Amino acid sequence: MQKDPIHAVWRSHSTKWSRVGSPLRPTKEDQRIMMMLSTPALSHSKENSVVVVLGVTPELVQLSWPKNTRLLAFDHSADMIASVWSPHSRNPSSVQQVSWQKMPLSDQSADLVIGDGCFTVLPCADDYRNVLAESARVLKRTGLLVLRCFIRPERSESLEEVLAEVLAGQIGSFHALKWRVAMAIIPDEELSVAVTDIHATFERLFPDRDQLAKNTGWPRTAIDTIDAYHEMDTRYTFPTMSAFRKLALPFVNVVDIRQGHYELAERCPIFCFKPIYSPR
Numbered sequence: 001m002q003k004d005p006i007h008a009v010w011r012s013h014s015t016k017w018s019r020v021g022s023p024l025r026p027t028k029e030d031q032r033i034m035m036m037l038s039t040p041a042l043s044h045s046k047e048n049s050v051v052v053v054l055g056v057t058p059e060l061v062q063l064s065w066p067k068n069t070r071l072l073a074f075d076h077s078a079d080m081i082a083s084v085w086s087p088h089s090r091n092p093s094s095v096q097q098v099s100w101q102k103m104p105l106s107d108q109s110a111d112l113v114i115g116d117g118c119f120t121v122l123p124c125a126d127d128y129r130n131v132l133a134e135s136a137r138v139l140k141r142t143g144l145l146v147l148r149c150f151i152r153p154e155r156s157e158s159l160e161e162v163l164a165e166v167l168a169g170q171i172g173s174f175h176a177l178k179w180r181v182a183m184a185i186i187p188d189e190e191l192s193v194a195v196t197d198i199h200a201t202f203e204r205l206f207p208d209r210d211q212l213a214k215n216t217g218w219p220r221t222a223i224d225t226i227d228a229y230h231e232m233d234t235r236y237t238f239p240t241m242s243a244f245r246k247l248a249l250p251f252v253n254v255v256d257i258r259q260g261h262y263e264l265a266e267r268c269p270i271f272c273f274k275p276i277y278s279p280r
């Protein structure tokens with residue numbers, strides 16, 4: 001297993017990030033929906049609106065933000081910042097290497113907190129609570145939290161079902177398969193999966209990658225992104241919709257939930273939340 005497990009998986013991803021695709025990265029349709037849900041939060045500030053981006057996701061940083069928007073990106077991985085971060089082409093923007101659990105912002109100072117797939121990379125329910133509480137703390141009363149999340153079905157599919165769909169040519173992309181395998185191996189009452197188990201299950205189901213590439217038409221370079229999980233001592237979380245809403249409820253209220261139309265979009269809803277204020 002790797003030392004420094006939290007950062008190791010991102011060090012490995014950072015070298016191959018351009019090979020990762022939807023649904024792990026947001027589509028143009030996701031971008032449009034996220035901007036539409038964010039817009040009401042950006043009309044209140046007399047001066048600059050402050051947008052916090054959780055991570056360095058280029059598809060969020062590079063959105064066409066209104067002119068008076070200042071972007072603050074927070075990511076704890078120096079490797080992801082070095083290889084994926086790029087400042088906005090027009091708006092003032094900066095990145096800091098910090099954890100979302102402790103953002104360097106005062107209370108009620110941000111208009112919007114936005115993130116893509118951020119909660120899946122948090123390893124346990126306590127991290128969910130801490131990041132939700134921290135997001136609610138930094139948001140103004142008129143602020144919004146907009147998140148695309150990876151949500152597993154209330155009834156898990158079996159690996160046999162997933163395998164049968166691959167053999168029938170019914171899974172369109174390797175990244176969709178990766179998420180379906182990950183979600184299928186989480187026991188019913190649990191939230192998380194060890195990423196090394198996603199890798200091991202994939203290896204067991206598909207020992208011949210060249211054959212898989214030939215049968216499906218998926219590029220080997222996309223299939224090989226699974227190796228970022230090999231022997232990584234970190235966990236990913238995929239809550240069901242009911243589990244996620246229960247975790248979120250003490251900190252934020254749901255304003256809206258939308259989804260796109262791409263493969264697996266039903267498991268990638270975009271939430272718009274408003275913060276619930278707790279007296280301090």
Ligand SMILES: C[S@@+](CC[C@H](N)C(=O)[O-])C[C@H]1O[C@@H](n2cnc3c(N)ncnc32)[C@H](O)[C@@H]1O
Binds near residue numbers: 054080
């Ligand atoms: C935004 S998430 C998910 C990837 C996303 N779907 C995308 O397209 O960019 C990935 C990023 O989160 C960062 N990260 C994970 N947990 C974090 C935490 N607790 N605090 C700050 N950054 C974190 C990782 O370093 C990585 O750069």
